[in-house]
Amino acid sequence: MSVQHRALATGKYIFLFLLGLGLLFLAFRGQDMSALWAEIARADPLWVTASAACVVAANVVRAWRWNLLFSSLNFRVSLRNAFTAVMVGYLANLALPRVGEITRCTAVNRSNNIPLYASLGTVVTERLFDVLVLFVTLCGMLAFQYAVVGNFMNGLLNQVLDRLQTGGFTVLVICCCAAIAVAAFCWWYLRRKKSRSMLRIIAGLKQGLRSFELLKQKAAFVGSSILIWLLYFLSVYLALFSLPATAHLGPQAAYTALVFSGLAMVAPVQGGIGVYHWMVGQALACYLVPFADGLAYATIIHSSQMIFILVVGSLALVCNLVCKPETGRPGSAA
Template identity: 50%
Template sequence: MVTFDLKTAVRYIILFLIGVGVLYLAFRGQDLGKIWQEIKTANYFWVTISALAVLIAHVLRALRWQMLYKSIHYKVSFLNAYHAVMIGYLANLALPRFGELGRCSVIHKAEKVPMFASIGTVITERLFDVLMLFLTSLAMIVFQYDIVSDFLYNTIYLNLVKKLNSLNYWWLVGCGILILALIALAIYFLRKKVSKKFLRIFVSLRQGFGSYGKLRQKGLFLTYTLGIWIFYSLSMYFAFSSIQATSGLHFNAAFTAIVFSGFAMAAPVQGGIGVFHWMVAQSLVLYGISFKDGLAYSTIIHSSQVLLIFILGSLSLFLVLAKKTGHH
């Protein structure tokens, strides 16, 4: 059971307010009436097709996760893996990053898999997602350098250099040493006070981390990983047809939008609110779409994905709780 103190609650509220702040900055100065008109008159057939592509990506994620469990000799059913994934996404809408623990908790209760073994598999899975984000970013830079180079240089690189130049490096080094000292103290304390428990946690985590290495069908695992990203990109591409302004865009624009949205969703903000809208709209500006139209598009696709998670995540939560109650 996870408990929240006042400090934790305040932190999540601050993160949410940052997201709302970015959303406000993105929409500030825009013609909200025209944006709302575009959203109202959107072709929701293509929005539905886009949402279905996202659902297929979620299903592939559950299948991929199930493979990791199988490799370390835990029999986890596809349905439980799928329900856990959807409940995890639902939890992320309320508390960023909480969903990863949430889905591990579902598997722990449904399949009796040790919590830390699950956490190890989730971290392994996320490492492959980070690798895919890195590779797709690299592909975007290599194949669309003429389109994205100015944005990357002027908006990202120059701002990063400006921030780094304003940093006090001695303060940074001091923080690094302090963090390492605290980690060393924590490990020493855990080993001394709860050595057996610490050992069990370490063994479970190591088991989860080793799940990919023990896979017999690594090719299938990598195919699922690639499939997840292809269907995410297709969801972006299908949604282009939902409004007139973006209907002429090709798949390369969807590819760039998914890379930008990948970095947006990495931000510790509930459901990527605000950051997702700004980043996706910014990516479409590179292809001649106005920022206003980009915001209308990003609002449609973000809202459809949140609605999908809310409906299917709530259904999964209901089914898991009903099954648990039925066993008592």
């Protein structure tokens, strides 16, 4: 990568980080910070711990689900190595958004010598299923909770339409055309280049993307995908009991907060900082929870997850770097 490209990439990540900080500032602007921190200090650590435990369990299931895709490609990866790679990826996402997917593939390449682009194809397959589950949960929220969240969703849609009418539509069309042009150029370049390295990259990606097609345990994969999101839901629900201001809320509010938090984490911002707090605060506001209390709840659950990623992710990174590599020889996943 040239110096110019490195500078552009660095500038992009700095911009996204500053954008996240800006959104965080907007979320907390006008709030009584002393009252907010006093509310956070009242949080019941037992419920916060129970919520964090569900996130840990979800990541273990995620690692196991990833192993299913590896086994369909006749690669062997231990659950420990898969979990370690997943946590290294989350740690990388805190620094650079979306780089975690590549980082965890690099980690499993180091620990088990799994071809990088084959594992990247399995990650793409995973993410497609996660997006599908998020879409289904979003549709469920709109179908059963529209009376509660309808006003907020309509207001948000009207803001988007207003932006499009004031020149945003032109920007959107230009961005779409640019994305299509870049994709077409990359496809043309890869077909024209046809070097051995490029062919290996394409073959590896195709192999990884076919992992679900070759999977014999499709029901287990789909079931584990649903279980991951059920554990995320349980994490959000249990965290409600940590604060007096949210303890009265039921599963419906937790479901809405889960959908809003899932949409927030799609944003290309490190750790969803700022976006997560604003979205979850708005979700609980739909259930007549003061926005300040919603921010306190969002701060508690987001901070507990970030602490978990920083601690476990750092340990996972050290383990991946110092532990003796294992073979990824053909066989079923251990």
